[in-house]
Amino acid sequence: MKLSSLTLHEAREGLRARQFSSVELARAFLTRIHELNGALNAFITVNDEEALAQARTADERIANGEDTPVLGAPIALKDVLSTRGLRTTAGSRILENYVPAWDATSVARLRAAGAVFLGKTNLDEFAMGSSTENSGFQVTHNPWDRTRVPGGSSGGSAAAVAADLCCAALGTDTGGSVRQPASLCGVTGLKNTYGRVSRYGLIAYGSSLDSVGVLAKDARDAAIMLGVIGGGDPLDSTSVDAPAPDYAAGLDGNVRGLRIGVPREYFIPGTQTEVADAVRAGIEQLRALGAVVQEISLPSTGVALPVYYMIATAEASANLARFDGVRYGLRVQGADLIDTYRRTRGAGFGDEVKRRIMLGTYALSAGYYDAYYIRAQKVRTLIKQEFERAFADVDVIATPVSPTTAFKIGEKADDPIQMYLADIFTLTCNLAGICGISVPCGFDAAGLPIGLQLLGKAFDENVILRAADAYQRHTNWHTRKPMLSLTYQGC
Numbered sequence: 001m002k003l004s005s006l007t008l009h010e011a012r013e014g015l016r017a018r019q020f021s022s023v024e025l026a027r028a029f030l031t032r033i034h035e036l037n038g039a040l041n042a043f044i045t046v047n048d049e050e051a052l053a054q055a056r057t058a059d060e061r062i063a064n065g066e067d068t069p070v071l072g073a074p075i076a077l078k079d080v081l082s083t084r085g086l087r088t089t090a091g092s093r094i095l096e097n098y099v100p101a102w103d104a105t106s107v108a109r110l111r112a113a114g115a116v117f118l119g120k121t122n123l124d125e126f127a128m129g130s131s132t133e134n135s136g137f138q139v140t141h142n143p144w145d146r147t148r149v150p151g152g153s154s155g156g157s158a159a160a161v162a163a164d165l166c167c168a169a170l171g172t173d174t175g176g177s178v179r180q181p182a183s184l185c186g187v188t189g190l191k192n193t194y195g196r197v198s199r200y201g202l203i204a205y206g207s208s209l210d211s212v213g214v215l216a217k218d219a220r221d222a223a224i225m226l227g228v229i230g231g232g233d234p235l236d237s238t239s240v241d242a243p244a245p246d247y248a249a250g251l252d253g254n255v256r257g258l259r260i261g262v263p264r265e266y267f268i269p270g271t272q273t274e275v276a277d278a279v280r281a282g283i284e285q286l287r288a289l290g291a292v293v294q295e296i297s298l299p300s301t302g303v304a305l306p307v308y309y310m311i312a313t314a315e316a317s318a319n320l321a322r323f324d325g326v327r328y329g330l331r332v333q334g335a336d337l338i339d340t341y342r343r344t345r346g347a348g349f350g351d352e353v354k355r356r357i358m359l360g361t362y363a364l365s366a367g368y369y370d371a372y373y374i375r376a377q378k379v380r381t382l383i384k385q386e387f388e389r390a391f392a393d394v395d396v397i398a399t400p401v402s403p404t405t406a407f408k409i410g411e412k413a414d415d416p417i418q419m420y421l422a423d424i425f426t427l428t429c430n431l432a433g434i435c436g437i438s439v440p441c442g443f444d445a446a447g448l449p450i451g452l453q454l455l456g457k458a459f460d461e462n463v464i465l466r467a468a469d470a471y472q473r474h475t476n477w478h479t480r481k482p483m484l485s486l487t488y489q490g491c
């Protein structure tokens with residue numbers, strides 16, 4: 001078997017059994033990155049030398065008998081997570097040359113556990129987008145079809161996992177940015193409960209919605225990664241003060257009696273028929289394994305999109321105020337301080353980021369605050385309560401992840417509303433602060449992957465991971481690989 005196609009848990013077995021070293025593993029991935037990144041643009045920064053140094057240290061630790069779930073494992077990091085000494089751009093020209101002096105907590109925990117950081121992956125600028133086309137640097141291509149987007153905003157991480165450019169990757173999810181690219185690239189994507197993983201060092205977009213998540217080759221790997229990065233953190237007061245359970249240990253393959261709710265509002269006209277069919281077939285598979293399936297209703301689903309864009313842009317407008325040319329990154333000197341702010345932000349931010357700062361500033365301005373922001377917060381509470389009521393009767397809610405498979409690069413780039421609709425099935429999870437996972441459940445006629453979303457109660461990651469893992473024990477959608485060499489012949 002090729003080293004680069006190993007899952008995280010297979011890599012760990014191989015490392016422990018001394019079948020290969022961490023240095024050999026890192027070399028295999030770095031070689032592949034250098035072969036394919038030109039065609040995919042999944043990475044913004046490749047961390048060649050440091051990765052090999054980390055791999056050498058991991059090999060020494062392994063030789064000394066140490067063992068952690070990610071010791072020596074090659075991991076990619078979305079470039080919105082701060083990495084000590086390694087450029088962190090957030091996909092924005094305004095941070096093009098920014099090198100943080102600290103690690104995000106999720107990164108620090110992986111580092112302490114001996115992971116090898118292959119590099120930083122591409123994203124929509126400040127994680128604002130659904131296609132990774134809003135990056136200030138490059139457009140990432142979907143490994144299944146290079147003319148299509150990988151989804152977003154964690155499109156670089158999703159493409160990297162799908163193309164075997166890393167064992168697993170970290171992403172972030174504010175309204176769907178782990179699950180939607182996972183779906184469009186045919187990988188597994190876990191969005192954790194708000195508070196489960198520290199947000200410290202994650203460059204903030206919408207602080208009440210942001211979460212750090214995992215893109216992986218299967219649910220077992222997602223469970224392993226969450227076990228390492230999860231748990232309370234004194235540096236993030238919104239993280240919940242409890243250690244992460246051993247999620248991987250809870251994967252027993254058993255979904256007998258698991259109550260699955262299927263909300264009728266998530267099967268709506270406009271959804272690609274093949275997507276709805278594959279998702280329904282996935283739910284049937286879980287029923288065949290012993291789950292109990294029932295239809296449910298989440299009536300406020302239809303208003304979630306405007307509520308999300310009101311809250312996310314309001315929070316973004318406040319969070320992005322810090323990029324002023326004084327403290328971080330780019331500075332374009334003006335005649336005076338205000339002129340410097342204007343020039344710096346005018347030159348450093350892309351169009352979508354500017355659009356959102358304007359929308360958010362408007363929503364928060366005197367006179368409109370009550371009409372828009374406060375109202376949106378009230379409806380958010382209704383959405384949250386609806387989920388709580390639904391979860392009184394069911395353990396898991398099953399839906400599509402994205403209404404369509406991967407769309408063409410450029411297809412929605414000039415139509416923000418169409419782009420915002422790409423997250424219609426994912427953003428309720430963030431508004432409610434619950435957890436969700438995207439698992440591959442089929443392909444459309446064009447050979448593009450389809451994802452099934454399993455939503456769980458707050459802090460029920462163990463439940464959705466167990467269901468996802470059970471599903472993957474009986475299906476092989478997640479093991480299919482894009483035909484990379486054929487796709488790129490002559491490119």
Ligand code: GLN
Binds near residue numbers: 128152205
């Ligand atoms: N596409 C959504 C947005 O642009 C979600 C992005 C995300 O989850 N970071 O806001």
